[in-house]
Amino acid sequence: MDGITEILNETWKFIVLFLNDNIPLIVGSVKAVVIAVAIMSVVPLLVWLERRLMGRFQVRLGPNRVGPFGLGQPLADTVKLLFKESIVQSSADKFLFHLAPAIVVFTAIVGFAVIPFGAPFEVFGQTIEMWGANVNSGILFVFAISGMGIYGMVLAGLASNNKYSLMGGLRSSAQMISYELTLGLSALSIIVLTGSLNLVDMVKAQETIPFILVQPLAFLLFYIAGVAETNRAPFDLPEAEQELVAGFHTEYTGMKFAMFFMGEYINMVTMSALVTLLFLGGWNAYGLPVWPIVAFALKVGFLLCVFIWLRSTFPRIRYDRLMTFGWKVLLPLCLLNLLITGIWKVI
Amino acid sequence: MEIATLFDFALDTVIFVVGVTAVLASLGVILCSSPIYSALYLIGHMICLALLFLLYNAEFLAVVQIIVYAGAVMILFLFIIALLGGKKEVQENTFHRAMAFGFVFILLGELYLSATVGPTQQIRGEIPAELFGTAKAIGLELFSKHIVAFELASGLLLVAAVGVICLAKFSFVPLRRRAR
Incomplete structure (x- = not known):
C-alpha cells in the first residue's frame, strides 16, 4: 500500500511542478481551444447574417420564421445537415473524397491561429496576449496555410470523378495561384513600410494613422485579391452554378458539404481580419471610446458586410476575363505600387 | 526525471x-x-x-x-x-525492376558511406543568435555576401521563364477575337 501512495504522491508533485513551470503552455492550450471554438461558432451566425442581408439587398425578407429575426435558422440548418445521409458515389476515390473537406476546414482554422485581435493585458500577474501565436513571419504563415487550402478544393474535384467537379477544382487552383501573387505583392508594400513580417509590429506601426490612408491602392488591390482568394462572388468561378452545377462540391452531401462552406466562411473572417490588421489599424480605436478587441471586431464585421454587399451587387465575371484581370491589370498595378513605395521609403 | x-x-x-x-x-x-x-x-x-x-x-x-x-x-x-x-x-517491365534493385544497392552503399564519415556538424557563421532563422538574417546574408550569385540566379530563372513562354505561345497565329 505504501508503495502505491508514494508513487501517487510523486506523480502529483511532478504534475504540480510541471504545471507551475509551464504556465505559458497551459495558457496557450486554453487560447487555442477558445479561438478554434469561437471561429467555428461564428460560421452559423455569418450564414444567418449573409441570408438576412442578401434578403434586404434583393428587397425580400430573408429567413425570419425560426426564432426572433430568424436567428434559429442556422441552428435548424446545422441539425438538418448533421442528420442528412452522406452519399459517396461508387466511382469516387473514397480516401481523397473524405480527406478534401477536412483539409479545407483544417487549413482555415490553422490560418486564423496567428491573427492577433487585441492588445495584450495582464491577469493574475500573467501577460495574456490576444493571439494564438506570435509568429515572426506571421503574414507569410497565413499565405502559406491559405495556399495549402487550395488542395482541399483540387482534391475534391479530382476525387469526385465528375466532370463539373474536375473543372471546378482546376479553376480554383488556377484562380487562387494567380490572385495569391497580387495578394502577396500588395502586402509586400506594407511589409516595406513597416520593415517587419510580424502582424503585431504592423499594427503597432499604425498607431497614428492607418495604412489605408498611406496606401489606398494597395488596400484596394489586396481586398480584390482577397475576395478572389476566398472564392466569393463576383469571383466564385469554381462553383459557378450556371456552368458547373456546383463546381468542386457537386458530389458532396450532408456535413461534408457543410464543411466546405465552413472553410469558406472562416477564410472570409481570416481575410477580413488580415485586411483590418494591414490597412485599417488593427485594434487601434483612433480616439473612439471602445476596447481594442471591440474596435477590431467592429472593423472585421464591417468588412464581412462588404463581402456580402459585393456578392449581391456584382454579376459573376467570365473566366478568361478573370485571368486577364488578374494578370494584366492587378499584377502590373501591384508592381508599380511596390516600386513607388520602395523609392519613397529609400528617399 | x-x-x-x-x-x-x-x-x-x-x-x-x-x-x-x-x-x-x-x-x-x-x-x-x-x-x-x-x-x-x-x-x-x-x-x-x-x-x-x-x-x-x-x-x-x-x-x-x-x-x-x-x-x-x-x-x-x-x-x-x-x-x-x-x-x-x-508494372510489367523487368528492366525497371532491375533498375530498382540497383537503386536499393546504391542506397545501402550511401548509407554505409554516411555511417563511416561520421556525424554531421552545425555550420557556424557570424549571424547573431537572436537573428537566427529570421527573414532579416537571410536577407542580410543574401544581399551582402552572395549578391552576385543571387542576381545571376534570378537572371537564369527569368531566361527560363521567357524561354518557356517563347516555346509555348508564339508558334501559332492568335485566334481572331470574338465579338464582345
Whole structure:
C-alpha cells in the first residue's frame, strides 16, 4: 500500500511542478481551444447574417420564421445537415473524397491561429496576449496555410470523378495561384513600410494613422485579391452554378458539404481580419471610446458586410476575363505600387 | 526525471517522428502506382521538411518551403495530373525492376558511406543568435555576401521563364477575337 501512495504522491508533485513551470503552455492550450471554438461558432451566425442581408439587398425578407429575426435558422440548418445521409458515389476515390473537406476546414482554422485581435493585458500577474501565436513571419504563415487550402478544393474535384467537379477544382487552383501573387505583392508594400513580417509590429506601426490612408491602392488591390482568394462572388468561378452545377462540391452531401462552406466562411473572417490588421489599424480605436478587441471586431464585421454587399451587387465575371484581370491589370498595378513605395521609403 | 531533460527528450522524439515520416513519405512517392497519391506523398514529404526546419528554429525557411514547394510547385503538379487524367500504371517491365534493385544497392552503399564519415556538424557563421532563422538574417546574408550569385540566379530563372513562354505561345497565329 505504501508503495502505491508514494508513487501517487510523486506523480502529483511532478504534475504540480510541471504545471507551475509551464504556465505559458497551459495558457496557450486554453487560447487555442477558445479561438478554434469561437471561429467555428461564428460560421452559423455569418450564414444567418449573409441570408438576412442578401434578403434586404434583393428587397425580400430573408429567413425570419425560426426564432426572433430568424436567428434559429442556422441552428435548424446545422441539425438538418448533421442528420442528412452522406452519399459517396461508387466511382469516387473514397480516401481523397473524405480527406478534401477536412483539409479545407483544417487549413482555415490553422490560418486564423496567428491573427492577433487585441492588445495584450495582464491577469493574475500573467501577460495574456490576444493571439494564438506570435509568429515572426506571421503574414507569410497565413499565405502559406491559405495556399495549402487550395488542395482541399483540387482534391475534391479530382476525387469526385465528375466532370463539373474536375473543372471546378482546376479553376480554383488556377484562380487562387494567380490572385495569391497580387495578394502577396500588395502586402509586400506594407511589409516595406513597416520593415517587419510580424502582424503585431504592423499594427503597432499604425498607431497614428492607418495604412489605408498611406496606401489606398494597395488596400484596394489586396481586398480584390482577397475576395478572389476566398472564392466569393463576383469571383466564385469554381462553383459557378450556371456552368458547373456546383463546381468542386457537386458530389458532396450532408456535413461534408457543410464543411466546405465552413472553410469558406472562416477564410472570409481570416481575410477580413488580415485586411483590418494591414490597412485599417488593427485594434487601434483612433480616439473612439471602445476596447481594442471591440474596435477590431467592429472593423472585421464591417468588412464581412462588404463581402456580402459585393456578392449581391456584382454579376459573376467570365473566366478568361478573370485571368486577364488578374494578370494584366492587378499584377502590373501591384508592381508599380511596390516600386513607388520602395523609392519613397529609400528617399 | 528533470523537467529540462524531459523536454529535450520530447523534442528529440518529435524530430525523430517527423524525420521518419518524411522518409516514409518519400518512399511512398516512388512506390505508389497512382500519380495522384505519388504527388500527395511528395506534398507530405515537403510539409515534413518544413516542420523539420521549424523544429530547428529556421522559421522563415519553413514558411518559404511551404509557400514555394508545397503551395505553388505541387499545385501545378496536381493540375497537370488532373488535366492528363491520373491513370494507375501497370508494372510489367523487368528492366525497371532491375533498375530498382540497383537503386536499393546504391542506397545501402550511401548509407554505409554516411555511417563511416561520421556525424554531421552545425555550420557556424557570424549571424547573431537572436537573428537566427529570421527573414532579416537571410536577407542580410543574401544581399551582402552572395549578391552576385543571387542576381545571376534570378537572371537564369527569368531566361527560363521567357524561354518557356517563347516555346509555348508564339508558334501559332492568335485566334481572331470574338465579338464582345
